[in-house]
Amino acid sequence: MSSPVYDVVGIGFGPSNLALAVALEEEYGSGVNAVFFERQPRFGWHRNMLLDGATMQVHFLKDLVTLRNPASHHSFLCYLQEKGRLIDFINHKTMFPTRLEFHDYLEWVAASFARLVRYDSEVVAVRPHDDDTLEVVVQRGDELHTCLTRNLVIAVGLDPVLPGGVRSGERVWHTEELLSRLKGLGGREPGRFVVVGAGQSAAETVEHLHRTYPSAEVCALFTRYGYSPADDSPFANRIFDPEAVDHFFAAPEEVKRMLLAYSRNTNYSVVDLDLIDELYRRSYAEKVAGVERLRMLNASRLLGVEEDGEVARVRMCFLPTGEVSTIEADAVVCATGYRERNPLDLLGEAREHCLTGEAGELLVERDYRIAVDPRKSWGVYLQGATEDTHGIASSLLSMTAVRTGEIVRSIVRRSAQVPQGAEP
Structure with missing residues (x-):
């Protein structure tokens, strides 16, 4: 046939x-x-x-x-x-x-x-x-x-990417599987989440977990000092115009590399300003109330995650001092992007x-x-x-x-x- x-x-x-x-x-x-x-x-x-x-x-x-x-x-x-x-x-x-x-x-x-x-x-x-x-x-x-x-x-x-040395497990997830993993928790109320990453998906995950689990502590772990806003201003958005593809394709290699570097803040590891403001508002309100569930573990690098029964142990380094510490979490969510x-x-x-x-x-x-x-x-x-x-x-x-x-x-x-x- x-x-x-x-x-x-x-x-x-x-x-x-x-x-x-x-x-x-x-x-x-x-x-x-x-x-x-x-x-x-x-x-x-x-x-x-x-x-x-x-x-x-x-x-x-x-x-x-x-x-x-x-x-x-x-x-x-x-x-x-x-x-x-x-x-x-x-x-x-x-x-x-x-x-x-x-x-x-x-x-x-x-x-x-x-x-x-x-x-x-x-x-x-x-x-x-x-x-x-x-x-x-x-x-x-x-x-x-x-x-x-x-x-x-x-x-x-795209394929989801986990941090180096980290493997997906019962308590270590990529955002690609977030909602289905959360459903798997059933009625159990987690005590702490750690969300790794500083981009839009990371910030959205932090906001969702903080709002959905009112008794849980949500820790945002990233190497930056704070979330960086996405540049969606009108002139910056011209990089997404059809004409820009023509310009880029015809450009010399060094110009292509320059344009990619210039435009990264329109798409990569950046967050909508409204969401940044909302997370900051919540963080400040919790400080006023004296009960802080939303924690920003900024300027910190993930060193490793080890699952041990009912918990995941997260090792991290505070970059300004080099201090290494460990915290335990019910789940670690990696909002660490994708690879083509x-x-x-x-x-x-x-x-x-x-x-x-x-x-x-x-x-x-x-x-x-x-x-x-x-x-x-x-x-x-x-x-x-x-x-x-x-x-x-x-x-x-x-x-x-x-x-x-x-x-x-x-x-x-x-x-x-x-x-x-x-x-x-």
């Missing part, structure tokens, strides 16, 4: 490839010849950080479609209209919906493309079939299936035909396509792992609508004919 041939196969079905599915349909109609493989059993985007009251850090107009097609029926505004909340949202006078509402929007869009997605399916190998197509090997349960594609779009997201997955790990035998630079890095073209042997007409596109070539905004939600539009136009431009075919 021959393998089906697709014009587009997507690995992963988070917001990036969901936006790609919308762009493909709006370009070709509902008969688009594409399929997406997703490891999760259903659509989900950082479900364990859908904290009550936590808001998005991007404007609602930077949804899956609006910057590419303001008339799209899959916009956040159309979602609000269908849900009967458009006027209510306008009256709310906010540009930043809650993360819970935005996730509901993403699920609403994903439901329209269920026919294109194979959940509980993991791509385990990619290899060249011929000069025109790639063979994609997919595992579903204990079975392996194959299909062929002319274009592969990789959007596999290396697309080469997925490409298998196909990597032999991908062009690389002097340091072994993938050469990625402006249209997010990996440069390959010119004798090959198949294409591999990246949605992620392009910060070094396309800038800080290249893989973020802010650019998703524009980026997917560029990828679709590239596929059209490089194809001998407009993709057509039966629904998979």
Whole structure:
């Protein structure tokens, strides 16, 4: 039995490839010849950080479609209209919906493309079939299936990162699993949490734990002296403009490094000022009351965590003096970020035909396509792992609508004919 041939196969079905599915349909109609493989059993985007009251850090107009097609029926505004909340949202006078509402929007869009997605399916190998197509090997349960594609779009997201020497355990968690771990506590009231990290997720976790567990002490452990505010001022936000990607891609390497360094405070290890103010307000109020549950273990470095039965022992160093101390906690939550997955790990035998630079890095073209042997007409596109070539905004939600539009136009431009075919 021959393998089906697709014009587009997507690995992963988070917001990036969901936006790609919308762009493909709006370009070709509902008969688009594409399929997406997703490891999760259903659509989900950082479900364990859908904290009550936590808001998005991007404007609602930077949804899956609006910057590419303001008339799209899959916009956040159309979602609000269908849900009967458009006027209510306008009256709310906010540009930043809650993360819970935005996730509901993403699920609403994903439901329209269920026919294109194979959940509980993991791509385990990619290899060249011929000069025109790639063979994609997919595992579903204990079975392996194959299909062929002319274009592969990789959007596999991020892997959580723990501090060096720290391992996940019964009492050591990453924020990636926060809510499910908290549910596992049952009705037991913890005595102390330690939250490691100084970014937005760390501050949101501290706020959530402090509010949710009124008898627990919440300790925020980080090397800075305090939380640093995110620079979301209008001029700084121009780094997220589509034009900025063009500028960054064409810039010399030393300029790219400079721009990345300059713009880190728009996205990395920074916190919304309103949340900083709220945590400070609580801390000060507790000092006035004489009962301090919110503790800032600032200018301190985590040295290690050791689980011992019912407690986790946290060793830390106060950097100004070098003093080492240990505290016990019911749980240690590491809000220590994520690492982009290396697309080469997925490409298998196909990597032999991908062009690389002097340091072994993938050469990625402006249209997010990996440069390959010119004798090959198949294409591999990246949605992620392009910060070094396309800038800080290249893989973020802010650019998703524009980026997917560029990828679709590239596929059209490089194809001998407009993709057509039966629904998979």
